[in-house]
Amino acid sequence: MATMFARPEALTANPFHYCPGCTHGVIHRLVAEVIDELGIRENTVAVASVGCSVLAYNYFNVDVQQAAHGRAPAVATGIKRVLPDRVVFTYQGDGDLASIGTAEIVHAAARGEKITVIFVNNANYGMTGGQLAPTTLPGQVTTTSPSGRDVTRAGYPIRMVEMLATLDGPAYLARASVHNPAQVVKAKKMLRRAFEVQMQGLGFALVEVLSSCPTNWGLKPVEALRWLEKNMLPYYPTGEFKCLQQAV
Amino acid sequence: MAERGKTAIDRERCKGCGLCAAFCPRGIISLAPEINSRGYHPAVVTDPGACTGCARCARMCPDVVIMVERVEAA
Amino acid sequence: MKTLMKGNEAIGEAAILAGCRYFFGYPITPQTELPEYLARRLPEVNGVFLQAESEVAAINMVYGAAGAGARVMTSSSGPGISLKQEGISYIAAAELPCVIVDIMRGGPGLGGIQPSQSDYFQATRGGGHGDYRLIVLAPASVQEMADLTGLAFELADRYRNPVLLLGDGVLGQMMEPVSFNPLPAGETVKPWATTGCRGRERNVVNTLYLNPEELEAVNHRLQEKYRLIEARECRAETYCTQDAEIVVVAFGIAARIAKAAVDGARAEGVRAGLVRPVTLWPFPYRMLAGVLKRAKAALVVEMNAGQMLEDVRLAAEGCVPVSFYGRTGGMLPGSRAVLEQIRLLGGKKYGHYVRPA
CATH class of the missing domain: 3.40.50.970 (Thiamin diphosphate (ThDP)-binding fold, Pyr/PP domains)
Structure with missing residues (x-):
């Protein structure tokens, strides 16, 4: 008898507070599985951010620092500079990383800071109840874009991975999705690579993961994944955008 | 020798989102008519004998409440 | 060296x-x-x-x-x-x-x-x-x-x-x-630090x-x-406060300027002294209150529009009049100007000519 699937050690026993069907939980699990597989649980420091994943420190069974909104890459920089042989990762949403924390993520990437960033993009501010995010799609209805995002007034969504790919600092940049089992398997491979890149000292690594928000999108969990596939994937293509194999 | 799966769902921690049911290739997971202590209709395996242990349900479960084992069938 | x-x-x-x-x-x-x-x-x-x-x-x-x-x-x-x-x-x-x-x-x-x-x-x-x-x-x-x-x-x-x-x-x-x-x-031991949880429970900041x-x-x-x-942890420096009737209160560089003014006042026979808080928080209220209890007036000198002044008033608890002299905008108070303020306080019968802050 072989165990095909069990709870990873890098997750605590605490049940997630996320809404039913929210794929934050899937992404948490993938990160934890990678930590287990790489054998780095006791050597890792996580940085939680502000947003739906604010309570990530309750779930990742590692040392954690809770950062101010958007500042996780700066906090991770401080940790990594003090403890260069530890694995340091941040877990941030789109409001945190692509809006209030734009300066911190861009400069951590530009410095080639040897940290791993998990960037969860669900195209809205989930925790505060579904407001317009920098990643909200054109025309997408949110509580602060009730008639749909009007790009002439609210501007255009930011493709963070593509933007960061113009920099020399990042060693690994990828975008994944978790809208079906095959994509979940691919996402895990990318997350694993993003940790390996750090352990090999190659530089900054970030994986953007497209994630569903059934509650604020007003869709059932399965419908939300279909909506993600139909609407987010064309705007935010998945794949590896930068993948250094060795230090430059 | 044929293999088959054994899927265990933690009914109390399940939030009844139904992603496991939607992605089960055998169509053997559905939501129970009764509710758990948190008010959700938990997922249940309706035909355990037909499970292959592919773990797609577990892979899609956002709450890590599904354990999958693969057993060798006699 | x-x-x-x-x-x-x-x-x-x-x-x-x-x-x-x-x-x-x-x-x-x-x-x-x-x-x-x-x-x-x-x-x-x-x-x-x-x-x-x-x-x-x-x-x-x-x-x-x-x-x-x-x-x-x-x-x-x-x-x-x-x-x-x-x-x-x-x-x-x-x-x-x-x-x-x-x-x-x-x-x-x-x-x-x-x-x-x-x-x-x-x-x-x-x-x-x-x-x-x-x-x-x-x-x-x-x-x-x-x-x-x-x-x-x-x-x-x-x-x-x-x-x-x-x-x-x-x-x-x-x-x-x-x-x-x-x-x-x-080395200060910091068992709460997030250094990776090897051999211990995980730490959360x-x-x-x-x-x-x-x-x-x-x-x-x-x-x-x-x-x-x-x-x-309250810390303060006192200068000539033993018999001081006019107590100047100042911190940082303003206190050094005020010290020269206190010396000038002493030379003119005015019993002036100086309290210089070194810890601004915690503010040395008790220590300052002890000095002010023996004084006739206090003069706060700052390079602002009167900020520590509020703490000095709290310390004085209305027992002595507290007046203020400050410069702002990057201007420095001269020791002569501070001396002039001490004279204003001390030249007339103490306390009779105290300019409100």
Whole structure:
């Protein structure tokens, strides 16, 4: 008898507070599985951010620092500079990383800071109840874009991975999705690579993961994944955008 | 020798989102008519004998409440 | 051995002697010599100097490094300290030890780059959100810049609290002979630091408490710590206060100017004295109250529009009239002008001609 699937050690026993069907939980699990597989649980420091994943420190069974909104890459920089042989990762949403924390993520990437960033993009501010995010799609209805995002007034969504790919600092940049089992398997491979890149000292690594928000999108969990596939994937293509194999 | 799966769902921690049911290739997971202590209709395996242990349900479960084992069938 | 050094540089050297190996900062006049000095010196001692993209990022790097158990420092001046307030509130809430240097310039707004003391309120009353306190040390010489830097790191570790070293553009820029006193060696054990959970329960550095009862308990614990600091750590210098009838109260560079005025007044037969708070928080209320009890009047001298004045009035509790003389905008009070103020108070029968502040 072989165990095909069990709870990873890098997750605590605490049940997630996320809404039913929210794929934050899937992404948490993938990160934890990678930590287990790489054998780095006791050597890792996580940085939680502000947003739906604010309570990530309750779930990742590692040392954690809770950062101010958007500042996780700066906090991770401080940790990594003090403890260069530890694995340091941040877990941030789109409001945190692509809006209030734009300066911190861009400069951590530009410095080639040897940290791993998990960037969860669900195209809205989930925790505060579904407001317009920098990643909200054109025309997408949110509580602060009730008639749909009007790009002439609210501007255009930011493709963070593509933007960061113009920099020399990042060693690994990828975008994944978790809208079906095959994509979940691919996402895990990318997350694993993003940790390996750090352990090999190659530089900054970030994986953007497209994630569903059934509650604020007003869709059932399965419908939300279909909506993600139909609407987010064309705007935010998945794949590896930068993948250094060795230090430059 | 044929293999088959054994899927265990933690009914109390399940939030009844139904992603496991939607992605089960055998169509053997559905939501129970009764509710758990948190008010959700938990997922249940309706035909355990037909499970292959592919773990797609577990892979899609956002709450890590599904354990999958693969057993060798006699 | 004494070295001739700028105040800003003396802070840098003293920080290294105190075991600080991490500095995260951003250039701003009139403190830039400090990051420049550390950019040169820290690599020599295997330390890390990092020029951050902003003051906001710098203070959050301090948060991360302090949470990882390091002795760490940042520095700035008013406009940059304003930007750091978010991070300072988090650091105080998470009870992380660190040292923040504020070399004040004239404000508000972009203000100017000349020396000022107009960030007293910001330093001693918080500045960020929530009920928290910083330990605030106010040096008055380059030597004291060095000495109080060492003390700042000690207090930060002892109380797990951010310590603010509050200087001004004069102290930061001027050169004086300074000697560096070796500190008692001794690594502070930080079992709470996030260093990877090998062989122990995991550590979490956090400031979020959604349960109000839990958050109130956190606040009670912080307030208890602050009461302990108030009881133990008040520091002040007194000068000619034994028989003083007019007590001048001033901190930092203004106190040195005031000291010359006190000497002038004494030469004219006016019994003047000086109290110089060294800790602005905790403010030495009790000690000052003891001196004021024997006095006829108090004169507060500051390079602002009257900020520490409020603390002096609290200490005086209405027992003596408190008047004020200040200059703002980067202008310095001259010792002659201060002497003139003492004469106004002391020349007529004490207290009869006290100009309200």
